[in-house]
Amino acid sequence: xxxxxxxxxxxxxxxxxxxxxxxxxxxxxxxxxxxxxxxxxxxxxxxxxxxxxxxxxxxxxxxxxxxxxxxxxxxxxxxxxxxxxxxxxxxxxxxxxxxxxxxxxxxxxxxxxxxxxxxxxxxxxxxxxxxxxxxxxxxxxxxxxxxxxxxxxxxxxxxxxxxxxxxxxxxxxxxxxxxxxxxxxxxxxxxxxxxxxxxxxxxxxxxxxxxxxxxxxxx
Amino acid sequence: xxxxxxxxxxxxxxxxxxxxxxxxxxxxxxxxxxxxxxxxxxxxxxxxxxxxxxxxxxxxxxxxxxxxxxxxxxxxxxxxxxxxxxxxxxxxxxxxxxxxxxxxxxxxxxxxxxxxxxxxxxxxxxxxxxxxxxxxxxxxxxxxxxxxxxxxxxxxxxxxxxxxxxxxxxxxxxxxxxxxxxxxxxxxxxxxxxxxxxxxxxxxxxxxxxxxxxxxxxx
Numbered sequence: 511x512x513x514x515x516x517x518x519x520x521x522x523x524x525x526x527x528x529x530x531x532x533x534x535x536x537x538x539x540x541x542x543x544x545x546x547x548x549x550x551x552x553x554x555x556x557x558x559x560x561x562x563x564x565x566x567x568x569x570x571x572x573x574x575x576x577x578x579x580x581x582x583x584x585x586x587x588x589x590x591x592x593x594x595x596x597x598x599x600x601x602x603x604x605x606x607x608x609x610x611x612x613x614x615x616x617x618x619x620x621x622x623x624x625x626x627x628x629x630x631x632x633x634x635x636x637x638x639x640x641x642x643x644x645x646x647x648x649x650x651x652x653x654x655x656x657x658x659x660x661x662x663x664x665x666x667x668x669x670x671x672x673x674x675x676x677x678x679x680x681x682x683x684x685x686x687x688x689x690x691x692x693x694x695x696x697x698x699x700x701x702x703x704x705x706x707x708x709x710x711x712x713x714x715x716x717x718x719x720x721x722x723x724x725x726x727x728x729x
Numbered sequence: 730x731x732x733x734x735x736x737x738x739x740x741x742x743x744x745x746x747x748x749x750x751x752x753x754x755x756x757x758x759x760x761x762x763x764x765x766x767x768x769x770x771x772x773x774x775x776x777x778x779x780x781x782x783x784x785x786x787x788x789x790x791x792x793x794x795x796x797x798x799x800x801x802x803x804x805x806x807x808x809x810x811x812x813x814x815x816x817x818x819x820x821x822x823x824x825x826x827x828x829x830x831x832x833x834x835x836x837x838x839x840x841x842x843x844x845x846x847x848x849x850x851x852x853x854x855x856x857x858x859x860x861x862x863x864x865x866x867x868x869x870x871x872x873x874x875x876x877x878x879x880x881x882x883x884x885x886x887x888x889x890x891x892x893x894x895x896x897x898x899x900x901x902x903x904x905x906x907x908x909x910x911x912x913x914x915x916x917x918x919x920x921x922x923x924x925x926x927x928x929x930x931x932x933x934x935x936x937x938x939x940x941x942x943x944x945x946x947x948x
Binding site for chain 1: 756757758759760762856859860862863864865866867872876879897899900901903904906907908909910911912914915916917918919922933936937938940941942943944945947
């Protein structure tokens with residue numbers, strides 16, 4: 511029993527440190543991300559982060575893995591009341607096998623809900639992910655870790671559009687995924703016309719996404 | 730004459746330092762951007778960058794201003810052979826008064842050419858801009874400097890769509906600008922299906938942008 515509980519403690523500690531690193535990254539940027547700053551943010555003795563993640567790269571890897579775990583958790587939780595999160599789930603990088611609704615309006619709504627979430631409750635995670643993606647340009651290991659996530663979004667969108675007999679499938683799917691990505695980035699950086707986390711914001715986003723989707727799905 | 734030439738020297742020196750900072754930012758990220766690293770990259774004596782831009786914020790401001798100047802220069806040069814760079818010019822943040830072509834195919838081509846350029850010849854500038862935009866989330870002064878640039882893209886797209894009697898103008902324009910932005914970001918980070926800087930890449934991008942634009946311009 512002791513071993514199991516030690517194991518659990520270690521895992522919890524790692525998650526706690528990764529969460530602190532995500533918040534630090536989101537609130538103060540890549541330059542502020544040091545092992546010491548994570549110790550402080552997590553309210554743990556100096557040296558703790560270094561003990562768990564020896565290098566900066568190990569720390570960044572832990573962040574990216576933690577982001578995926580959190581996305582998966584969210585998805586599992588939402589799966590109960592909102593089983594149709596196709597693009598959302600794709601963008602959060604999980605369960606490519608999940609059933610995809612073919613109704614474009616439902617897809618637009620689910621995607622808008624996902625974007626709104628990224629601007630409100632999971633804003634820090636979204637920001638941390640963009641920081642890691644920027645960093646991955648010069649770090650092949652980080653790139654390799656992020657790529658499947660990005661490809662899952664593309665694949666799911668492609669499957670959806672295929673059901674609508676859309677031409678130029680690859681281009682169209684890539685365009686839609688990039689557009690959703692761009693919407694999140696633009697609003698994280700420059701703000702939203704409506705307050706994130708409200709029904710107004712989701713309604714505005716649904717209109718916007720529907721326009722994008724109708725372009726992507728036009729025959 | 731001496732004063733004029735001193736003035737020119739100072740301006741050239743500032744531009745040279747800003748260019749070195751842009752390359753540094755693009756190639757090594759926000760964490761590598763220090764006054765000393767810019768000195769080294771510009772092959773100038775240690776202390777030069779500090780003499781021109783005392784604080785880190787002054788250096789970042791110089792980078793953003795230099796990015797705008799370079800975009801404007803490009804635009805002036807291209808203006809001769811390619812007078813219709815509406816979204817392109819908008820995204821590079823210049824001359825909102827420029828004539829906007831109403832032909833959506835021409836807009837798609839010009840936008841694709843602009844995206845392709847951002848992935849090839851002006852790649853470092855595009856990367857530096859994304860780094861600065863990320864940084865601007867926590868730096869109001871930087872945000873204030875970048876916002877007009879972003880708004881110009883939105884306004885020009887809105888004007889274009891207005892000529893096509895498109896409904897939900899604001900949402901549609903915002904969606905298109907964000908989508909173009911997302912396409913650039915995604916390809917800077919994850920690579921392109923075709924080699925940037927080639928006719929193949931521009932053709933692929935034109936198809937993709939046309940799909941986005943037809944969604945944005947649908948009545």
